[in-house]
Amino acid sequence: MTKPAVYRNAGDLLPPPIARFVDVAESCKPELISTPEKPVGLIDAEKDEKALLGWKAVSRGSVEDMEVLKTGDSVIIDFGGHRTGYFSFDLQSYKFATHPADAPCRLRLVFGEILSDVAEEFEPYKSWMCKSWLPDEIITVDWLPQPVKIARRHAFRYVRIEVVAVSMHYGVRIENPIAHAVTSCTASVPPLSFASAGSEISDEDKTVLRRIDEVALRTLRNCMQTVYEDGPRRDMRLWIGDLRLQALANYKTFQDTLLAKRCLYLFAGTPFHEDGRLAATVYEHPQVTSGGQSIVDFTLIYAAALLDYVEFSGDKDTGKDLFSVALRQAEIAVGRTNSEWVYHVENIGGMTDFGAWHFVDWEPTLDKVTSIHCIIIFSLKSLLSLSKLLGLPVPTISTPTSSSVPITEVIEKMTASALATMYDPSLGLFVSGPKKQISWASNAWAVMAGVAPSQEVAADALRRTYQHPDTVIAMTPYLHHYLVEAFVKAGLKDLAVKHIKGYWGSMVTAGAETFWEAWNPKLPTVSPYQDFHINS
Known part of the structure; x- marks a missing residue:
């Protein structure tokens, strides 16, 4: 007789949570605030060839004008803005003769962040991402009648309600639809004033930038739950790379520090590997646990996120408590450099033999060698700045050739190797890999890491890369951020503003209520998951 298969819980392969760190994280857990919001009306979605995503909204009147719905009927409710939260309504029955509601009512609800979510069918579904994420x-x-509240949380502006089936003897009407917005953000931020800007910013540009800022603030507020969620529609959890950028934006706007502290301690408390390597993501539910994967560049970004937090909050105790965690990430990465101090692993574009991968961006053609090498330098410099801020001696790490090397020496050697092997003086920019690929990622991270010997060289490399016909551009706002930050670091403020207007402004033009995880204005339905409808 064949024995039944025995499956080992994959969670048993992960180190146990570190209780001390998790306890600190839980002590920082914020309360969620729920705000009821009424809809602004009913709409139809109509095809529009001029719209970037192909649809426009046409008013159908107020919710009070809603007709009685029968099998096959549908209605789209517009709440006039994006939120993270829940949806409730009263379901009323209207009998057509003497029969009451003599059979159950079956409804399909579709939650839309943008109009195409409720205008297009999800089938045929083409993504490798689990279909259960569809909203x-x-x-x-x-x-009936019956009050209804959808138990699952959604991120939405629109709700399409379809009547899948009701008895021929009655119809239904949706009454009192309410969105219950939830967030842990308690602060408000006034519109951009441009008080410090001169006449170099036109009134038209100020209008565009204010709109971008408005959408950015809404994006941040709706991601601020009990952690910084990467996306409240999907994946609804905490990732290191997203954490750093969300916290940076928050320090300049809502000025919350407790949520960032919670997130930093959650990562420290849920390591991916017994060697101290961090997980890329953390799950809160049903209990705090490691996300089960590690991303090399995200682990390195942890040091910068910790430095940002200490600089803004002044909380040096947390900086000292978590310093060794951040230092360990750099030490592990430096341990994979070769004799020429160049980061080298097999299969840098996919899953490595040590169970981690390299992200940088979702662009599938991107060569990541230069980017990852420079991110290591960026992380080491963050650690050096943090050690000075905390009054600690210059940190040392083990390397392939020594058990204790000051990170200042490692920075010097890795910077020299980057200039020797990754900078092409004939092109005046940084390249990556055996094919010497030109990309925004390589040059942005080289500038962020301070590899360029001067600001002039950095600015020239960025200009050349930005305009080069063969350059590999970015797919995600995540990498676009670092390109803009590199522009600012290189003294190219005008180019930074131009890029913000062109990239994030095009999302606003396309109907974004919040900024998306992947976007190319020339390929508006591009998706790293092979299906636009699963994008968050």
Whole structure:
């Protein structure tokens, strides 16, 4: 007789959570604030060839004008803005003769962040991402009238309600629809004033930038739950790379520090590997646990996120408590450099033999060698700045050739190797890999890491890369951020503003209520997951 298969819980392969760190994180857990919000009206979605995503909204009147719905009917409710939260309504029955509601009512609800979510069908579904992330629900209500609240949290502006089936003897009406917005953000921020800007910014540009800022603030607020979620629609959890940028934006706007502290301690408390390597993501539910994967560049970004936090909050105790965690990430990465102090691993574009991968950006053609090498330098410099801020001696790490090397020496050697092997003086920019690929990523991270010997060389490399016909551009706002930050670091403020208007402004033009995880204005339905509808 064949024995049944025995499956080992993959969670058993991960180190146990570090209780001391998790306890600190839990002590910083914020309360969620729920705000009821009424819809602004009903709409139809109509095809529009001029719109970037192909649709426009046409008003159908107020919610009070909603007709009685029968099998096959549908309605789209517009709440006039994006939120993270829940949806409730009263489901009323209207009998057509003497029969009451003599059979259950089955509804399908589709939650839309943008109009195309509720205008287009999700089938055929083409993504490798789990289909259960799609923002739709089918519910069956046995007895009418009945108050209904959707148990699952969604991120939405629009709700399309379809009547899948009701008896021929009655119809239904949706009454009192309410969105219950939830966030841990308690602060408000006034519109951009441009008080310190001169006449170099036109009134038209100020209008565009204010709109971009408004959408950015809404994006941040809706991601501020009990952690900084990477996306409240999907994946609904905490990632290191997203944490750093969200916290940076928060320090300049809502000025919350407790949420960042919680997130930093959650990562420290849920390591991916017994060697001290951090997980790329953390799950809160049903209990705090490691996300089960590690991303090399994200682990390195942890040091910068910790430095940012200490600089803004002044909380040096946390900096000292977590310093060794951040230092360990750099030490592990430096341990993979070769005799020429160049970061080298097999299969840098995919899953490595040590169970981690390299992200940088979702662009599939991107060569990541130069980017990762420079991110290591960026991380080491963050650690050096943090050690000075905390009054600690210059940190040392083990390397392939020595058990204790000051990170200042490692920075010097890795910077020299980057200039010798990754900078092409004939092109005046940084290249990556055996094919000497030109990309925004390589040059942005080289500038962020301070590899260029002067600001002039950095600025020239960025200008040349930005305009080069063969350059590999970025797919995600994540990498676009570092390109803009590199522009500013290189003294190219005008180019930074131009890029913000062109990239984030094009999302606003396309109908974004919040900024998306992947976007190319020339390929508006591009998706790293092979299906635009699963994008968050």
